[in-house]
Amino acid sequence: NGASVYTLSNAINFCSTLNFAGKSWRLPEIYELIDLDDFGRSSIPTININLFPETVSNHYWSRTQVSSVPVASWSIDFSAGGTGTYAMNSSTYTRCVSGTASQNTYSYVDNSNETVTDNFTGRTWQKCPAGLSGSACNVGNYQSFSWLNALNYCNNLSLAGKTWRLPNIRELKSLTPIYGYNPAINSNYFPMNSTNGYWSSTTNSLSTTNAWIIGFYD
Numbered sequence: 001n002g003a004s005v006y007t008l009s010n011a012i013n014f015c016s017t018l019n020f021a022g023k024s025w026r027l028p029e030i031y032e033l034i035d036l037d038d039f040g041r042s043s044i045p046t047i048n049i050n051l052f053p054e055t056v057s058n059h060y061w062s063r064t065q066v067s068s069v070p071v072a073s074w075s076i077d078f079s080a081g082g083t084g085t086y087a088m089n090s091s092t093y094t095r096c097v098s099g100t101a102s103q104n105t106y107s108y109v110d111n112s113n114e115t116v117t118d119n120f121t122g123r124t125w126q127k128c129p130a131g132l133s134g135s136a137c138n139v140g141n142y143q144s145f146s147w148l149n150a151l152n153y154c155n156n157l158s159l160a161g162k163t164w165r166l167p168n169i170r171e172l173k174s175l176t177p178i179y180g181y182n183p184a185i186n187s188n189y190f191p192m193n194s195t196n197g198y199w200s201s202t203t204n205s206l207s208t209t210n211a212w213i214i215g216f217y218d
Contacts, residue, residue, distance in 0.1 A: 003056050005091040008073050011061045015096035023098040030064035030074035030083065032097055037081050039169055039212065042205040046081035052095075059084060059092040068182075081206065108189040113160045116189045121174055123167075126159060129194055137192040147211045150199040169202040169212040176214060183216040 006014060011027055018025040038047050044057040057079035066072040072085045075092065086092055107119040114133060117124045128134070130153060131143030145153055150166055157164040176184045183193045197213035204210040 003054065003093055006061070006094050007091050008061055008063070008086075008088040011094040012063060014094060018096055021098075025096040025098050026101075027061060027063040027094065028097040029101055030062040030076075032101065033060065033062045033076050033095075034083060034173070036095075037076060037078075039081055039202050040205055041081075044080075044206070045078040046206070047078050055095075056093050059086050061086070061092060061094050081204075082212075106186060108186060110189055111160070115160045115162070118174065121171075123171065123174075124160075124162065125175070125190075126157070126164070127190060129192065129198075132192055137190075142194055144196075145199070147199055151201065166199060166201040169200040169214075172198060172200045172214045176216065185216050 015025045015027045036047050036052065041047070045055045046057075047055045049055060055078055059075040059077050062074045062076070064074045066074060066085050069085065071089070072087050075084050075086045076082075077084050109117045109119060110127070111117060111124070112135075114127045114135075115124050116127045128137035129142055130145070132138070132140045134140075143153075154164045154166040175186075175190070183195050185193050187193060193216055195215070195217035197215045200212045200214065202212045204212055
């Protein structure tokens with residue numbers, strides 16, 4: 001009959017009282033909802049429409065509050081594929097989730113060789129932003145690159161005897177433990193992190209001359 005819109009409080013109530021398939025339901029957290037984003041789709045909505053038909057190309061609520069704006073909550077805009085924020089008293093769309101919320105525990109190990117290992121994913125990251133070095137990443141100057149040069153920089157990086165590459169958008173997203181903080185990355189393990197955008201290797205299928213970034217400012 002067409003999707004309905006809800007304020008955040010009504011969306012939370014709708015999901016908590018949903019009687020469907022014998023399960024308990026809740027409004028998803030932002031880190032759960034973003035997993036539905038299909039960054040490879042070249043048309044809207046940016047979600048697998050075979051599995052999630054009739055998805056509206058608009059914002060969908062999460063229950064994750066924006067830390068710096070207590071009257072707003074994070075959302076996914078399925079007309080563009082990115083995260084955004086929405087005023088809690090505004091009305092937009094809702095999709096509920098079942099199951100216990102599980103989030104990255106963000107357990108890191110500083111390997112003392114300018115690399116950091118994420119115990120949750122098993123991935124090893126360059127500790128310092130490009131251009132910086134040292135145990136506190138306070139030697140040198142930030143470097144910025146075009147997307148192609150960023151790919152080449154990582155492919156040619158000589159560090160800790162490992163082979164390197166530019167991360168895809170989901171991998172890069174895993175470094176954002178808390179939405180709404182500046183910087184939105186664990187600065188104890190990744191110091192001197194610029195709050196500008198960081199390249200991923202994932203191109204934007206809706207606009208193929210662009211690529212996805214993470215802005216660690218929020």
